[in-house]
Amino acid sequence: MSYDDVEIEDMEWNEELQAFTYPCPCGDLFQITKDDLRLGEEIARCPSCSLYITVVYNQEDFLGDNDKSKKKNLEPAKQLPISVA
Amino acid sequence: MEEAQRDEEESKQQQIWSWGAGTEGQLGTGKLEDEYLPQFLHVPFLSSAESISTLACGGAHVIALTSGGRVFTWGRGTTGQLGLGEMLNSLHPKPVSSLQSYVITHVSAGWSHSGFVSDIGLLFTCGDGSFGQLGQGDYRSQSTPVKVDYFANNFVNQIACGMRHSLVLLNGNQVYGFGSGKRGQLGISRDKIKSINLPQVTCGLEDVQIVSISANGDHSAAISADGHLYTWGRGFAGASDANFPQLSLSSLRCTKAALGWNHGLLLTGDEEVLMLGGNYHGVLCDLEKMSAVKHRPVDGAIKTWGWGEHGQLGLGNTNDQTIPQTVSLSPDIQNKEASLNVYCGSGFTFAIRSLSVNPDNISRN
Numbered sequence: 001m002s003y004d005d006v007e008i009e010d011m012e013w014n015e016e017l018q019a020f021t022y023p024c025p026c027g028d029l030f031q032i033t034k035d036d037l038r039l040g041e042e043i044a045r046c047p048s049c050s051l052y053i054t055v056v057y058n059q060e061d062f063l064g065d066n067d068k069s070k071k072k073n074l075e076p077a078k079q080l081p082i083s084v085a
Numbered sequence: 086m087e088e089a090q091r092d093e094e095e096s097k098q099q100q101i102w103s104w105g106a107g108t109e110g111q112l113g114t115g116k117l118e119d120e121y122l123p124q125f126l127h128v129p130f131l132s133s134a135e136s137i138s139t140l141a142c143g144g145a146h147v148i149a150l151t152s153g154g155r156v157f158t159w160g161r162g163t164t165g166q167l168g169l170g171e172m173l174n175s176l177h178p179k180p181v182s183s184l185q186s187y188v189i190t191h192v193s194a195g196w197s198h199s200g201f202v203s204d205i206g207l208l209f210t211c212g213d214g215s216f217g218q219l220g221q222g223d224y225r226s227q228s229t230p231v232k233v234d235y236f237a238n239n240f241v242n243q244i245a246c247g248m249r250h251s252l253v254l255l256n257g258n259q260v261y262g263f264g265s266g267k268r269g270q271l272g273i274s275r276d277k278i279k280s281i282n283l284p285q286v287t288c289g290l291e292d293v294q295i296v297s298i299s300a301n302g303d304h305s306a307a308i309s310a311d312g313h314l315y316t317w318g319r320g321f322a323g324a325s326d327a328n329f330p331q332l333s334l335s336s337l338r339c340t341k342a343a344l345g346w347n348h349g350l351l352l353t354g355d356e357e358v359l360m361l362g363g364n365y366h367g368v369l370c371d372l373e374k375m376s377a378v379k380h381r382p383v384d385g386a387i388k389t390w391g392w393g394e395h396g397q398l399g400l401g402n403t404n405d406q407t408i409p410q411t412v413s414l415s416p417d418i419q420n421k422e423a424s425l426n427v428y429c430g431s432g433f434t435f436a437i438r439s440l441s442v443n444p445d446n447i448s449r450n
Contacts, residue, residue: 004347010267012215023196023248025302025346026395026432027106027145027161048108049394049432 002043006030008057011044020044024051037062098440099136101126102414105397105433109145110176111160112433117176121396121403123414123436128178137437142430143194143246148201149178154188156181156201164197165228166212172228183229184209194430195246195300201230206240206256208233216249217282218264224282235284247300247318248346252307253284254298260287260307260330268303269328270318277328289329290315301344305330312338312354321349321362333361345429387412387427387436395432414438 003025011020014029020037021029024046030053032044040059045052102123103112110117114124135151146160146167157178158167165172168181184201187209191202198212198219209230210219217224220233233241240256250264250271262271262285266278272287294310303319307330314337315330334351337359341352348362388409389398396403399412414436428435 023144023431025392027109027111027430048106 002054003051005054005056006044008037008055008061011055020055022053024049026051034062100414100416100438101128101137102399102436103433104399106145106395106431107433109161110174111142111145111147111430113147113159113176113178115176119395121399122401123399123412125415136439139192139426140428140435140437141192141194141199142428142433142435143199144196144248144431145433146194146197146199147178147430147435148192148194148199150189150192154190154204156184156189156192158199161197162228164213164226166194166197166199168199168201168209168211168228168230170229172226181230191243193244193246193251193300195251196248196431198246198251199230200244200246200251202241202244206236206242208236208241208244208253210244210251213249214282216265216280218246218249218251220251220253220263220282220284222283233284243298245298245300245305247304247344248302249280250300250303250305250318252287252298252300252305254295254307258290258294260290260295260298261285262287262305265303268319269326270300270303270305272305272317272328272330275328287317287330297341299342299344302346304344304346304349306342306344306349308339308342312340314339314342314351316349316361321347334359343429346431385423385425387414387425389434392432397429397432397434399434412436 006022011022014021017031019031019033021031024030026046026049028046028048030044030046032055037057042055043052044055102125104120104123107119108117112120113126135153137149138152139150141148146158149157157180159175159178162174163172167175169179188204189201190204193200201209209232211227211230214226215224219227220235221231241253242256243254245252247270250262253261262273263281263283265280271278273285295307296310297308299306305318307315314333316333317327317330320326338354339351340354343350348360351359389412390406390409393405394403398406400410423438423440426437
């Protein structure tokens with residue numbers, strides 16, 4: 001049984017975990033990655049316990065995000081050799 | 086969260102136990118693991134003349150308030166909630182040195198932020214501020230307690246920290262809310278409020294004398310001097326959210342309220358425990374059944390029930406329990422005059438046994 005339904009806008013992006021997170025009653029964080037969201041996954045799990053939540057979101061919002069993040073990943077890679085030189 | 090009453094007669098002997106989720110150091114055991122049975126703690130600062138007057142347990146951190154108005158914290162500190170000037174976990178209790186020049190009388194621990202009230206009515210907050218829950222007028226996090234200037238001309242009596250919001254009770258009776266308000270937990274507006282970073286008065290309590298406030302998850306509650314319970318924020322048991330304080334169970338006279346993430350416990354003037362909320366992991370028996378359970382059993386035992394996956398019930402296993410079970414504390418008690426206080430955080434529990442006679446047993450969550 002899903003512990004709660006949580007809208008994606010109420011989840012926080014965690015840079016370290018590279019995932020959207022939401023507090024879990026056990027003290028850890030429910031987590032779901034952008035890749036999960038692109039695939040239509042709607043369950044965010046907690047790594048420390050058996051609880052999970054249902055994430056409410058629009059899959060299309062993340063399909064578009066795919067291209068953006070690819071571009072973002074490319075830009076630093078291009079710049080990197082310049083800064084080294 | 087409960088009011089920390091500094092008793093002048095300091096109890097000379099206290100024993101502390103902790104159990105449940107421990108991977109952030111919140112149990113104060115010096116280990117990063119869950120404990121399924123109560124762990125007897127050797128807390129060095131207790132050997133001083135001061136005793137602990139209250140504990141506040143949050144998402145994964147603990148605040149201890151001593152009878153002398155000093156504050157110690159431990160557990161998760163990654164958003165500054167320990168107030169130790171860094172964003173690091175602490176395995177052992179450490180004094181919050183920046184508050185040393187104040188006499189603190191009330192503390193509260195939220196999911197990832199903390200609140201402290203001094204004897205002259207000053208309010209300090211630290212920790213995660215990303216929803217405005219520190220009330221500092223911004224969305225920054227603070228690793229050292231910062232005075233909330235908004236209340237510079239008011240006398241703050243209590244603070245209650247929830248998951249992403251805070252409530253404040255002034256001496257003049259007003260209740261204020263700040264932080265995330267999406268589920269109505271601030272009680273400040275009929276419209277949906279995403280979040281605010283400065284305190285705003287909670288509506289509908291203007292003519293009510295409020296004596297205590299509580300917050301946890303997205304729930305808020307207050308108890309009036311005549312024993313009425315008001316709740317607002319996320320609805321219990323699938324009920325709709327309330328944007329304003331609602332009078333719940335108006336026939337009851339409550340003396341204490343403790344909120345969980347999906348349920349609440351009430352203590353009545355007849356020392357009966359009642360429960361509000363849905364049904365998950367056996368956290369909630371039906372209200373009728375629970376009303377038969379007295380808050381203070383004659384044998385002075387600790388009773389636990391509900392979710393047990395991290396051992397937070399202290400019964401030696403990870404089972405859920407739908408009926409209150411008795412927790413055994415070791416070393417066992419010799420002095421029947423001792424009082425027991427229980428404090429629940431997110432997946433972990435603390436118990437303090439004081440050998441001085443104190444009729445005001447406190448429980449939370």
